[in-house]
Structures are given as structure tokens and as C-alpha cells.
Amino acid sequence: MAHTAAAPAPLSSPAVTKLPIRAILPWAAFFGLLMLVLLYFVGAEQGATSLLSGAGVHEWVHDGRHLLGFPCH
Amino acid sequence: MNSATVRTLLVRGMLAGLAAGLLAFGLAYLIGEPGVNAGIAYEDAHTHEHEMELVSRAVQSTGGLATAVLVFGTAVGGIAALAFCCALGRIGRFGARATAALIAVSAFVTVYLVPFLKYPANPPGSNEPDTIGKRTALYFGMIALTVLVGVGAVIVGRRLAGRFGNWNATLASAAGFLAVIALAMAFLPAVNETPKDFPATVLWQFRLASLGIQALLWTAFGVIFGFLAERALRPHAPHPGQAAELPTPA
Numbered sequence A: 001m002a003h004t005a006a007a008p009a010p011l012s013s014p015a016v017t018k019l020p021i022r023a024i025l026p027w028a029a030f031f032g033l034l035m036l037v038l039l040y041f042v043g044a045e046q047g048a049t050s051l052l053s054g055a056g057v058h059e060w061v062h063d064g065r066h067l068l069g070f071p072c073h
Numbered sequence B: 001m002n003s004a005t006v007r008t009l010l011v012r013g014m015l016a017g018l019a020a021g022l023l024a025f026g027l028a029y030l031i032g033e034p035g036v037n038a039g040i041a042y043e044d045a046h047t048h049e050h051e052m053e054l055v056s057r058a059v060q061s062t063g064g065l066a067t068a069v070l071v072f073g074t075a076v077g078g079i080a081a082l083a084f085c086c087a088l089g090r091i092g093r094f095g096a097r098a099t100a101a102l103i104a105v106s107a108f109v110t111v112y113l114v115p116f117l118k119y120p121a122n123p124p125g126s127n128e129p130d131t132i133g134k135r136t137a138l139y140f141g142m143i144a145l146t147v148l149v150g151v152g153a154v155i156v157g158r159r160l161a162g163r164f165g166n167w168n169a170t171l172a173s174a175a176g177f178l179a180v181i182a183l184a185m186a187f188l189p190a191v192n193e194t195p196k197d198f199p200a201t202v203l204w205q206f207r208l209a210s211l212g213i214q215a216l217l218w219t220a221f222g223v224i225f226g227f228l229a230e231r232a233l234r235p236h237a238p239h240p241g242q243a244a245e246l247p248t249p250a
């Protein structure tokens, strides 16, 4: 393979390109919020506040809620 | 083009979070469930009212626990990926993998570790059920405060770096972060509800397990997401094997 004169790899990685905040915002606004709603259902729903009636969600995620550090009973 | 990159990173962050969640679930099942069961046993021995079980313990400790940890991992993975998009190239000369590692460590510290030091995880039966409103507000408030102070410290650190250099700016903003957090911890109300005869070993082991589960989740996320993000940002980079073709000194 000596004849394929490969350019030596740069010793330090080139500076990474920044992603414009404008490009991030729409994703953050929609998916960031969606992720927070998911976290609410794992960490708090049917505890201090209830969006759904009953205790099904609380009971289902109960062990994870305790072990992930969220307040429970 | 940039928007597509953000989307790719977001999806990969969620996948990395899912994979990290899978590992964390395994650990939670192995070292976390004994503490949950011991707490419930204490509770059963001290209460006379027995509520009807909606979800059996067998399901709670397997499918229920998996649901919670996997959804948590996916959700925090997505949010961490968005934070990564903002931080990339803006917090110093770090590449994709180093930035992912820094984001994972920062998230672990601000979302879990610091709030845990003030309001640690508690096994079932070691809190008063009636105070759930106050405890929820304090815990989520502590997370929000720590994340905000952390982001603020990074922004201030970047400003200071120009004048005082990276090392001094990092030290100064870290000291500022610690000072504000210490002040908040001193003034926020304590939650000390553990019953006098609650087994201390159960409490200690439960909290260690919780710490271990979160540490594993964030470590795995940092490593896996760093790998995926690096590949996403350099689609045409030479295969790692080709790096071996560097001219070797004779």
C-alpha cells in the first residue's frame, strides 16, 4: 500500500462547526417540551398533581420513580 | 442542512438515552429492587390499611421499572442532545465526543447529583404521603435552579475566558456555581421525614443504588452519544482503520 500516498492525518482535530441557535430552536421548542412532558409522567404524574384520573400511571412507573430519585410515598 | 443535523443529533441522543436506559434498568433491577421491596415490607408491617393493588409487585419491578427508566433515558437523552447542539463549538476547543462527555457529566451533576445532595432518593415507606406536594415542588425546583445556575456559570465562564484565560475562568465560574448552590441549599427547607425505626441500611443502600443507576445511565449516555454524534458530524471522515497508515518512523 506504500504507493497510495495518503495524506498524514492532522494531529489535532479541526475546530468543530457551530450549529446556529436558529436551527436548534424549533426542535427544542417542540421536542424539548415533549421530552419534559414524558419526564413529568415518569417523575410526578398522579403524585402532587394529576392530569389523568386514577393511579394507574403512578402505580406502573412506581419503582422507577423511587429509584430515579423522584419524590413518591 | 443545519436543521437536518440537529434532527439527526436529536434522534441519536434519544437512541443513546434509550440504550443507556436499558443498562440502567438492568442495574436498577439488580441493586435497586431489594431496597424497594424492603421499604414496602417496612410499610406493610407498620400500616393497617391495605390498599387494593392496581399493578402487582411482579409487574412493577419488571415491566413498570423498565418503562420508567427507558422513558426517562430517552427523554433526558433528547434534551441532552439539544444541549449538545448548543454547546458544540461554543464552550472551548472540544470535539464532538469530548463535548458529549462534558454534557453528560454536567447533566448528571445538575439534574441528579446536586438535587440529590439536598433531597436524596427515598425508598417506599420512608416519607409522609401527605407531604408529596411540598416534596415534589422542592425537588423539581432544586433541579430547575441547579440547571439554571449551571448554564449561567458556563455563560459567565465564556465571558471571563477572554480576559483571564480558560483555566482561571473555569475555576472562577465553578466557584461561583458552588457558592450559589451552597447558599440555596442552606436556605431551602430540609425534608427529614424518615421514621425513627426505618432500617438505616435499607435507606443507605437504596440511596447508593439510586446514585449508581443515575451514574451508569449518564456515563453510558455520554459514551454512546459521543460515538454516534462524532459519526453524524463527520460522515465522510476516513475509516478509523485508515489512521493506521500514518508513516511510521524507520
Ligand SMILES: [Zn+2]
Residues within 6 Å of the ligand: A062, A066, A072, A073, B124
Ligand atoms: Zn412510592
